[in-house]
Amino acid sequence: MSTEAENPFQTPTAELLAPTTGTEHLRLYSIPGIGIATFFGTPLAGAYVIAANLKAMGRGGETGKLWAVSIGFFIAIIVAGALLPENVPAIVFGVVQVIAMNAYARQLFGTQVDQHKIANGAFFSLWRSVGIGLLFMLGFIVAMVPVLLLFGLV
Template structure:
């Protein structure tokens, strides 16, 4: 009887398998754009941060949030300063293009590899729902700030 083989307290000799990146669902770049359009750059940043976390690029998440907050703050500041006759659509398009270009720059190659490896993607409907929640949260926050300032 071999003591090493019959030891019930010995750890098993099985190989541990890590979850591969192709098994984790990501958001498409279009979902980041949809989230930005419907729910401010903060929603797009949330989806992009999700992708960056799963792709092992967590060091870039803070930069993404910084860009999103700056885009939103710039747009809100311009909305209060510019006259009402100025159309708002160019500002929404600018935010959209900024976040989509950032998403392409940071994750496009990884997302293409993910798709080529048969990886799964999260639904754009989910992205739209998250965007609506972000939009509601921003509206509530703006309403509260305006009530405090009594504008």
């Protein structure tokens, strides 16, 4: 047997590459996108978009708390709208929702979204956030019309 022949039991040589973090193909919703979805579709639409970001970041276990906080906030806005005098402008409720959901999103993953932006990561279009918000608004209207008719408020 020739000593110059390749050893069949030798480990193949290969170039070692640095491991990837998986964020190269990660697509997120921006903080303004969360605000837009919230503005058009209540805090529930904002929660949907935030939950999508959390799942994309591998933090899907945190969505339960997110939904509990968002539903509680949504109910609080409805109750406040019913209890406050009629001379309070309606825009106040929209602005409060957007500010609150944006602040909550920044607290949850603001630094990760900023790092993703610095690394030229991909973001979903703001139009997608508008569409999600409009779909949630449509669902809210479809759910509320029978309730309002039941109580004779329409």
